[in-house]
Amino acid sequence: MAALADHPGIVFDAASVKESVIEAVRSTLGRVPPRFVPAHPIAGRETSGPGAADARLFESHQVVLTPVPETDARALTAVTQLWEGVGARVSVMSAAAHDEMLAVTSHLPHLVAFAYLQTVTPEHMRHAAGGFRDFSRIAASDPAMWAPIFTQNGRAVLAALDDLEQELNRLRALIAAGKREDLVQLIEESRRRRRAFGKPSVNEAVAVSPAPVIAIDGPSGSGKGTVAAAVAERLGWRLLDSGALYRVVADAALRRGVALDDAAALALLATDIEIRFAGEAVMVDGVDRALAIRTEDVSAAASKVAALEPVRAAMLDLQRAQRLFPGLVADGRDMGTVVFPDAALKVFLDASLEARAERRYIQLKNKGLAVSVSDLLATLEERDRRDRGRAVAPLRPAEDAVLIDSTALTVDAVVARVLEAARVRGIVTRT
Ligand code: C5P
Numbered sequence: 001m002a003a004l005a006d007h008p009g010i011v012f013d014a015a016s017v018k019e020s021v022i023e024a025v026r027s028t029l030g031r032v033p034p035r036f037v038p039a040h041p042i043a044g045r046e047t048s049g050p051g052a053a054d055a056r057l058f059e060s061h062q063v064v065l066t067p068v069p070e071t072d073a074r075a076l077t078a079v080t081q082l083w084e085g086v087g088a089r090v091s092v093m094s095a096a097a098h099d100e101m102l103a104v105t106s107h108l109p110h111l112v113a114f115a116y117l118q119t120v121t122p123e124h125m126r127h128a129a130g131g132f133r134d135f136s137r138i139a140a141s142d143p144a145m146w147a148p149i150f151t152q153n154g155r156a157v158l159a160a161l162d163d164l165e166q167e168l169n170r171l172r173a174l175i176a177a178g179k180r181e182d183l184v185q186l187i188e189e190s191r192r193r194r195r196a197f198g199k200p201s202v203n204e205a206v207a208v209s210p211a212p213v214i215a216i217d218g219p220s221g222s223g224k225g226t227v228a229a230a231v232a233e234r235l236g237w238r239l240l241d242s243g244a245l246y247r248v249v250a251d252a253a254l255r256r257g258v259a260l261d262d263a264a265a266l267a268l269l270a271t272d273i274e275i276r277f278a279g280e281a282v283m284v285d286g287v288d289r290a291l292a293i294r295t296e297d298v299s300a301a302a303s304k305v306a307a308l309e310p311v312r313a314a315m316l317d318l319q320r321a322q323r324l325f326p327g328l329v330a331d332g333r334d335m336g337t338v339v340f341p342d343a344a345l346k347v348f349l350d351a352s353l354e355a356r357a358e359r360r361y362i363q364l365k366n367k368g369l370a371v372s373v374s375d376l377l378a379t380l381e382e383r384d385r386r387d388r389g390r391a392v393a394p395l396r397p398a399e400d401a402v403l404i405d406s407t408a409l410t411v412d413a414v415v416a417r418v419l420e421a422a423r424v425r426g427i428v429t430r431t
Contacts, residue, residue: 001028001036010075012039016102016145018066018095020152034072037079038095040064041088042106046140059087065325066095073236077324092211092325103156108164110146111157113139212327212427213342214418215335218349219384219395220299221356223406223414227349228331230415235329235428240322241277242332242339243302245315247293248275248284250301260304267310275318294364296371296379303383306333307390327427333387336398344427347418348397351407356380 001024004011011033015021018038026032043061045052063083067076080090093101117139125132150157174182214231218224225241232239249270250260258265276283282290292298305311312334319339322328330339336346351359357377364371387395397403402421406414422428 001025005029005033008035010035010037010078012037012065012079014039014041016040016106016149017153018064018098022066022068022095032068032070034070035075037071037075038066038068039079039083040066040098040102041083042102043088046138046142048142048145056087058083061088063088063090064098065090065092066098067092067326068095073238073326076326077238080325090325099153100156100159103153103160107149107153107157108160110138110141111150111161112164113137114146210342211323211325212344213323213335213340214327214329214422214427215340215343215346215398215401216329216331216349216418217333217335217337217347217395217397217401219333219351219356219387220380221360222349222351223359223411224331224347224349226411227406227414227418228329230411231418231422232329234415234419235327235422237327237329238322238324239277240319240328240330240332240335242315242319242330242335244277244282244293245275245318246302246306246311247298248273248282248289249311249315250305251289251293251298252284253305254297254301260301261308263308263310266305266308267314270311270314291367294367295369296364296375299383300379303386307386307392309392312338312392333395334393336401337396338393341398345418345422345425346398346401347421348401348403349414350403350405353377353381353384355407 001011013021018040022032022038025036041058041061041063043057045054065076065079065083076092083090113136117136120128120132120136171183171186174186214228214237216224216228216231225243228241229239231237249266252258252269252273253260253266256269258269260266274283274285280290281288282293293302316339319330322330323340328340330343332339336343336348354377357373357380360376360380361371361373364376384395402417404414404417409417419428
């Protein structure tokens with residue numbers, strides 16, 4: 001870690017214990033570098049070394065990331081993408097929660113297996129069968145790995161061991177007293193728990209909850225873009241400006257002379273161009289089009305191409321791929337209704353037509369683009385009509401959306417309301 005302290009790249013580890021790793025980094029460097037992402041891939045075998053390598057080892061396995069407050073959101077996103085890229089399912093929790101969890105699900109079973117093998121002789125093993133094989137497999141694990149895990153996660157392992165000792169004593173007492181009925185009950189309960197393991201309902205709910213989404217929808221000029229960016233910044237979450245995607249397609253269509261009602265050609269175009277957001281820049285096939293896509297011509301064209309179902313379908317995966325930890329703030333027209341129907345918070349932001357036209361005017365003027373307020377009123381109204389009236393993904397509030405009218409509110413006031421709504425729902429703890 002000392003050698004990597006000033007390395008510009010992202011660093012992550014793969015250790016089975018997280019608090020002690022973070023502590024070691026902090027005491028070695030005097031700080032936790034923002035680009036260090038504590039990680040634990042929960043996949044492995046009792047074998048080790050290059051000869052035991054398996055390219056598909058991480059597929060469908062869990063990887064837990066335990067960021068600290070200093071961790072850079074983009075570094076966390078990059079490491080999430082890397083693990084998802086080899087097929088793993090990523091979840092994020094605190095280092096303390098991870099260590100307690102793993103003490104119970106992994107460290108204790110290994111400890112018990114090692115202890116048990118101390119009671120087994122070669123003579124016993126000659127007569128051993130399936131029960132022995134299943135229970136003792138992990139006792140063949142590498143001591144160089146396991147001894148440090150037990151000591152570095154000592155507190156949590158000892159707490160788990162206390163619980164197990166209690167259970168063993170309970171079983172001992174039942175056996176000594178010949179309480180067969182009670183034993184049946186206890187075993188029945190354990191059997192029920194073990195059978196639930198691996199069932200999608202258990203594993204999906206606990207392990208693979210996807211990154212949280214805050215969806216902010218509303219008409220043009222309602223302030224959703226500004227609000228979404230501010231909320232993402234405050235939370236350290238990713239931002240998806242979905243309108244920019246339709247603008248990029250419209251812009252490309254105008255440049256390449258593709259008719260704005262040729263659904264098939266536009267859908268092809270949408271999948272053909274490479275779109276990448278890099279801070280303020282909107283890179284289209286390697287060229288920044290951030291400013292070019294904000295003109296009124298492109299605005300009008302965007303709402304036309306966005307009404308076509310094949311174009312929207314082509315954009316769906318691209319939008320959902322942005323859903324990465326620690327979370328995504330997505331703004332648009334159908335974020336809460338179509339793209340992220342399971343968003344943890346849905347906001348529908350509205351404002352009077354006059355207020356929206358005025359805001360757009362100021363926004364465009366600041367970007368050096370010349371327009372008149374009366375023209376803007378007319379085109380905004382026209383775009384709204386098209387966005388609300390179209391057959392696919394029309395602009396409308398999701399049933400469970402929080403409605404905010406921003407006509408008389410400052411940006412800060414709207415941001416505060418959104419963050420408060422997120423806090424009330426338990427999506428974020430600190431705002
Ligand atoms: O939000 P923005 O004004 O940049 O969006 C441009 C156009 O893209 C909108 O008028 C709308 O027709 C379309 N759009 C959409 N669905 C979204 C975002 C934008 O149809 N989620």
